[in-house]
Amino acid sequence: MRTICTRFLSRTRKNMQNVLTRLNEAPRLWRDDRCMLNSVGERVGRKDVTLESIIEPHVGRIGGLIAALRAVQEARGFLPEDTEAVAAELFNLSRADVKGVISFYADFHRAPKGDSVIRLCAAEACQAAGGRALKAEIERMFALQMGETSASGDVTLEPVYCLGLCSCAPAAAIDDKLVARADAAKIARAVEQAKKERAS
Ligand code: FES
Numbered sequence: 001m002r003t004i005c006t007r008f009l010s011r012t013r014k015n016m017q018n019v020l021t022r023l024n025e026a027p028r029l030w031r032d033d034r035c036m037l038n039s040v041g042e043r044v045g046r047k048d049v050t051l052e053s054i055i056e057p058h059v060g061r062i063g064g065l066i067a068a069l070r071a072v073q074e075a076r077g078f079l080p081e082d083t084e085a086v087a088a089e090l091f092n093l094s095r096a097d098v099k100g101v102i103s104f105y106a107d108f109h110r111a112p113k114g115d116s117v118i119r120l121c122a123a124e125a126c127q128a129a130g131g132r133a134l135k136a137e138i139e140r141m142f143a144l145q146m147g148e149t150s151a152s153g154d155v156t157l158e159p160v161y162c163l164g165l166c167s168c169a170p171a172a173a174i175d176d177k178l179v180a181r182a183d184a185a186k187i188a189r190a191v192e193q194a195k196k197e198r199a200s
Contacts, residue, residue: 049075051086059090065101069108078112114149114156116194118142118187119173122159129169137184155191 054075058068065087072083084098091098102108120126120135135146138157142150149156165171168180174190 051080051083052090055087055090065091065093065098066105069102073108078109081110112149112153114154115198116154116175116191117156117158118191119158119160119163120146120182121161121163121165121169121171123162123166125162125166126170131170134170134172134182134184134187138187141184141188154195 051072054071055068058064058071061067068087068091069079069083072087073079079102084095084102087093087098088095102110118138120138121131122135139145142155142157144150144155144157146157146159160173163171163173163178165178165180170182172179172182172187174187175194177190177194179186179190
């Protein structure tokens with residue numbers, strides 16, 4: 001009996017390790033855009049994972065709609081056009097209800113973002129410290145406008161309203177890294193660094 005239990009535990013541990021290893025690979029696989037992992041960590045074709053299968057596990061749960069939308073965004077990188085229709089049907093809501101939730105939260109987006117997201121503070125302290133000129137420089141540097149993604153898909157530029165760095169304005173965030181007393185050179189270096197980290 002003891003031997004059977006030990007074997008069972010060892011097999012379970014091995015399976016769990018396997019799943020964890022594959023889940024750790026997930027970010028690279030999302031970027032790779034050719035495959036993704038299903039809920040048990042198996043590689044499957046991206047198209048095999050339907051919106052229904054992503055949304056359904058959240059139906060009937062408290063806060064399920066937001067969790068479902070987040071899951072879709074995590075899996076696809078953005079909320080595809082048919083998200084509203086599928087979510088409305090599964091949650092028994094109107095499309096307008098789902099649309100209202102999507103548009104209320106700034107973190108939900110309807111188009112794919114660049115590999116790095118530059119969030120530039122557009123609130124007063126940063127504006128007073130040269131935020132407008134910095135915005136123009138960044139737009140020139142990456143050949144885009146505020147709210148857009150560069151043609152290469154490397155960078156998205158978004159406004160944010162205070163990053164809590166008002167005393168070190170102007171401030172920006174590159175993905176999850178804050179940049180105080182930001183200037184174009186610091187932003188370019190941070191974007192380059194983020195690129196290197198993704199590649200490693
Ligand atoms: S106003 Fe820009 S960080 Fe606060």
